[in-house]
Amino acid sequence: MDSILLYNPKSDHLKHKSSAALHIAKHLGFPSNLMVVFFVVPTFIRNLVYNYVAKNRYKWYGKKDACMIPTPELKSKFIE
Incomplete structure (x- = not known):
């Protein structure tokens, strides 16, 4: 899978x-929830930006060798 679902x-x-x-960001609280302003941008343009970031994220931020175990505080931010 090469995208978020x-x-x-x-x-349904x-x-x-x-x-x-953007739907996930809407539930994350300030300042992440401010990203919802990008819903006014047409989807095909948003997805061009999304694809560009997805393609370059490891180059910009690096890649971890292992996944972290979320703290209880971080776990509380997940939607179940």
Whole structure:
């Protein structure tokens, strides 16, 4: 899988790429929730940016050899 997917069982909708990321950001609290302003940008343009970031993220931020175990505080930010 080369993209993020978000499934909403209540509405039976599947979001992907920038739409999924923005819907997740909406629930993260300030300042991440401010990203919802990008919903006004057409999806095809948002996805161009999403693809560019996805392609270059390891170059910009590096890649970890292992995944961290989330702290209880961080775990509380996950949507179940």
